Amino acid sequence: MIIGITGGIASGKSTASNYLEDQGYPVVDADKIAKEIVEPNKPTLTQIAEHFGQGMLHEDGSLNREKLGSIVFQNEEARLTLNSIMHPAIRREMLFQADEYLKEGNQIVFLDIPLLFESKLTSIVDQTLLIYVPKEIQLERLMRRNGYSQEEALSRIASQMPINEKKKLANVTIDNSGSKEDLSIQLDKYLSNLRY
Ligand SMILES: CC(C)(COP(=O)(O)OP(=O)(O)OC[C@H]1O[C@@H](n2cnc3c(N)ncnc32)[C@H](O)[C@@H]1O)[C@@H](O)C(=O)NCCC(=O)NCCS
Numbered sequence: 001m002i003i004g005i006t007g008g009i010a011s012g013k014s015t016a017s018n019y020l021e022d023q024g025y026p027v028v029d030a031d032k033i034a035k036e037i038v039e040p041n042k043p044t045l046t047q048i049a050e051h052f053g054q055g056m057l058h059e060d061g062s063l064n065r066e067k068l069g070s071i072v073f074q075n076e077e078a079r080l081t082l083n084s085i086m087h088p089a090i091r092r093e094m095l096f097q098a099d100e101y102l103k104e105g106n107q108i109v110f111l112d113i114p115l116l117f118e119s120k121l122t123s124i125v126d127q128t129l130l131i132y133v134p135k136e137i138q139l140e141r142l143m144r145r146n147g148y149s150q151e152e153a154l155s156r157i158a159s160q161m162p163i164n165e166k167k168k169l170a171n172v173t174i175d176n177s178g179s180k181e182d183l184s185i186q187l188d189k190y191l192s193n194l195r196y
């Protein structure tokens with residue numbers, strides 16, 4: 001069984017995923033794969049440099065994430081171009097890793113995918129689990145974690161489907177407005193009710 005974990009930026013997906021991993025469940029992380037496929041000399045990085053210019057690279061050939069982020073989170077067309085370069089490779093690698101875990105005999109594999117609904121990836125999972133926080137808490141945690149100004153944080157939030165819309169689409173919603181311990185308790189409850 002493949003379960004898709006999603007949520008808005010800084011809603012607590014990684015915190016939930018880390019807990020699930022601690023409990024022994026395999027988690028495939030789309031953000032991690034997105035970072036791996038743009039390591040120096042990888043074909044996806046070459047494509048990004050061709051589209052967005054060599055100025056997107058640091059002197060050592062690595063991706064200047066801050067610079068690319070400042071472009072794509074302020075310009076929808078640029079973001080959609082980046083998505084079209086990166087998403088097929090991310091999807092392929094996620095499915096490959098999930099399949100490996102299933103072949104190893106795992107009954108459940110979690111996929112942590114921030115853009116699960118935006119990228120219409122629901123067909124690759126059997127169930128969707130939303131880590132939800134209201135927008136005000138999301139904004140506060142995002143600004144604190146990344147040191148963003150309110151404007152920077154809001155432009156990132158605005159590049160995603162509003163979290164309240166995601167709530168309508170998810171099979172199961174876990175509210176992460178409380179403490180991290182509250183989140184773990186809810187995840188335990190969710191896991192003990194899982195039927196597969
Ligand atoms: C633009 C990039 C280089 C900025 O890097 P940065 O280190 O600042 O952010 P990071 O990768 O840690 O992403 C943080 C969060 O931003 C959000 N986010 C990232 N990319 C996107 C996107 N294309 N659209 C909307 N939200 C996004 C996600 O919630 C993600 O968890 C990077 O986000 C990127 O490569 N994005 C394109 C790939 C992608 O879509 N990744 C997310 C889902 S697979």
Ligand SMILES: Nc1ncnc2c1ncn2[C@@H]1O[C@H](COP(=O)(O)OP(=O)(O)OP(=O)(O)O)[C@@H](O)[C@H]1O
Nearest residue numbers: 008009010011012013014015141145176178179180
């Ligand atoms: N219940 C909580 N109480 C307080 N802080 C929390 C809680 N859950 C998560 N956080 C903090 O909020 C921030 C965002 O959480 P996390 O990194 O897990 O979100 P995410 O959804 O994985 O983000 P992204 O989409 O950027 O990958 C982190 O600094 C994390 O430590």
